[in-house]
Amino acid sequence: MNKKLTMIAAGIGLALSVPTVAAAAPWVPVGQRVANLNVRIDQGVRNGSLTRPEAMRLRTQLRDLQGLEARYRRGGLTIAERADLDRRFDRLSAQVRFEKHDRRARW
Incomplete structure (x- = not known):
């Protein structure tokens, strides 16, 4: 009897904890992530923490990621x-964070 109660309590505890774990890191839409990265790169150029070549390289990588996302979406976006x-x-x-804080001379 005691074993059954322990199993039921463990099951209830697990069932209650799963939604909180899933809600801890919600999936951010790709468009929002792209916009956030663009803003961070623009801010880095404006405040001098990114050089123009660094920003161009980061934007190229961002464009490549957008292309990959479009290819994935064409066939349906799987969990993987x-x-x-x-x-x-x-x-x-x-x-982006590393490049903004690498202390290279900007001017």
Whole structure:
């Protein structure tokens, strides 16, 4: 009897925790991620934390990602493709952050 109660309690606890884990990191639409990255790159150029060549390279990578996303969408976006896009956008976001803080001379 005690074992059954423990199993039921564990099941209820798991069922209640899954929605909170899923809500912890909601999926951000690609268009919004592109807009955010464009804003960050523009701000970096304006405030001098990114050189123009760095910004051009980052924008090229962003355009390439947009093309990849369009190809994925043509065939229907699978969970694996969505995860791949998330990973690539995260990597590009980290690259923008790194380039903005690499202390290179801007002027």
